[in-house]
Amino acid sequence: MASTSPLRASVNPTLHPAEPDNQAGVWSAPGRVNLIGEHTDYNGGLALPIALPHRTTATVRPRTDGLLRVTSTARPGETVVVALDDVSPTVPGDWAAYVAGVFWSLRQAGYAVPGADVQVASAVPVGAGLSSSAALECAVAAALSDIAGLGLLDDDAGRARLAQVCQVAENDIAGAPTGGMDQAAAMLCRPGHALRLDCRSGVTTQVPFDLAAHGLALLVIDTKAPHALVDGQYAARRHTCQQAASALGVDTLREVSPTDLPEALGRLSRLGDSAAPARVRHVVTEIARVEAFVDAVQADDFTTAGALMTASHDSLRADYEVSCPELDLAVTTALRGGALGARMTGGGFGGCAIALVQQEQADSIGAAVVAAFRQRQWPDPVPFTVTAARGAGRGC
Ligand code: ADP
Ligand code: MG
Numbered sequence: 001m002a003s004t005s006p007l008r009a010s011v012n013p014t015l016h017p018a019e020p021d022n023q024a025g026v027w028s029a030p031g032r033v034n035l036i037g038e039h040t041d042y043n044g045g046l047a048l049p050i051a052l053p054h055r056t057t058a059t060v061r062p063r064t065d066g067l068l069r070v071t072s073t074a075r076p077g078e079t080v081v082v083a084l085d086d087v088s089p090t091v092p093g094d095w096a097a098y099v100a101g102v103f104w105s106l107r108q109a110g111y112a113v114p115g116a117d118v119q120v121a122s123a124v125p126v127g128a129g130l131s132s133s134a135a136l137e138c139a140v141a142a143a144l145s146d147i148a149g150l151g152l153l154d155d156d157a158g159r160a161r162l163a164q165v166c167q168v169a170e171n172d173i174a175g176a177p178t179g180g181m182d183q184a185a186a187m188l189c190r191p192g193h194a195l196r197l198d199c200r201s202g203v204t205t206q207v208p209f210d211l212a213a214h215g216l217a218l219l220v221i222d223t224k225a226p227h228a229l230v231d232g233q234y235a236a237r238r239h240t241c242q243q244a245a246s247a248l249g250v251d252t253l254r255e256v257s258p259t260d261l262p263e264a265l266g267r268l269s270r271l272g273d274s275a276a277p278a279r280v281r282h283v284v285t286e287i288a289r290v291e292a293f294v295d296a297v298q299a300d301d302f303t304t305a306g307a308l309m310t311a312s313h314d315s316l317r318a319d320y321e322v323s324c325p326e327l328d329l330a331v332t333t334a335l336r337g338g339a340l341g342a343r344m345t346g347g348g349f350g351g352c353a354i355a356l357v358q359q360e361q362a363d364s365i366g367a368a369v370v371a372a373f374r375q376r377q378w379p380d381p382v383p384f385t386v387t388a389a390r391g392a393g394r395g396c
Contacts (some may be wrong), residue, residue, distance in 0.1 A: 089304050103116075
């Protein structure tokens with residue numbers, strides 16, 4: 001649909017010549033699934049994402065006139081044009097804010113970046129909890145690092161810096177108050193590895209995660225459940241956690257160890273906020289589950305790893321209250337079909353569930369989930385298996 005806003009009018013590229021071809025190119029970044037460690041990133045906790053084989057591609061050509069001109073195959077017929085100097089929390093707004101925000105955020109951080117023509121194409125399902133937003137930001141950030149000669153893709157420190165820049169773009173320009181996990185995953189993940197992410201220290205560790213070598217697979221189930229409530233609920237959970245941390249006299253809930261938990265819950269109960277104790281219990285136990293999951297995977301103990309995933313789901317459903325009937329049905333059906341473990345992944349209220357399954361059961365478990373949804377006359381969910389893929393970089 002062509003847009004009517006003057007900012008979105010089409011620009012004749014011949015009026016604003018682009019740089020020579022040798023600086024133009026294609027960059028891409030992956031979506032992600034988080035294996036375990038949900039709603040922990042903004043609590044200074046641990047998370048364990050893998051990068052998906054599904055990627056968002058940005059074809060980028062620098063411009064000399066300070067303009068940004070963006071198109072996306074997801075928005076056919078729409079061209080958004082904005083001057084870099086005009087980018088703000090309200091300009092250009094909507095989806096192009098995820099692209100413009102990266103330019104803005106890099107400039108805020110002191111990096112000189114030129115205007116550009118950016119064409120976006122994506123195989124990451126949008127709004128399904130697989131982090132299409134971070135994939136988009138990180139593909140653009142990777143392009144700008146190369147085009148402006150910033151060298152930030154060369155090592156993990158530079159990649160972590162780019163991830164931070166993208167998080168600021170999403171928070172400040174796109175207006176989504178997300179933690180840093182998605183961007184860290186898109187920038188830092190490596191093939192065949194999960195990324196243990198310590199959101200307090202920023203330290204990342206590559207954890208070998210080759211399920212096929214053990215006859216296993218990771219099944220992702222896109223429930224297709226709309227998550228209309230997610231924005232307000234996400235902010236509410238963050239707020240509760242912040243309030244609980246200050247009531248407990250700590251910077252973040254990461255400071256509360258499992259041993260301290262009973263006393264902390266007692267103190268919170270006496271303060272009279274009825275939701276806080278359960279929310280805190282989820283965060284503290286979830287951080288411990290990430291540690292235990294990493295230990296289990298490193299010991300090739302996938303029975304324990306699966307049980308920890310299921311415990312994570314139960315905690316997110318009962319204590320953090322961010323699941324929904326579709327996610328619960330996907331999880332219970334997968335478990336009944338023989339999965340070693342299953343859980344919702346992402347912010348919740350819809351989006352995707354994941355299940356750790358024997359390779360030969362992946363198809364039958366996926367089919368069982370589809371059948372269970374059909375029985376309730378819900379839209380068909382989409383099951384697919386994934387492997388741990390690479391982070392952002394040049395090429396598709
Ligand atoms: P998720 O990151 O889980 O997919 P979000 O709500 O965080 O969901 O981000 C989705 C938003 O990101 C979309 O509504 C759109 O604004 C933007 N977006 C992501 N991918 C694309 C794309 N390929 N083209 C245009 N906009 C995109
Ligand atoms: Mg997102």
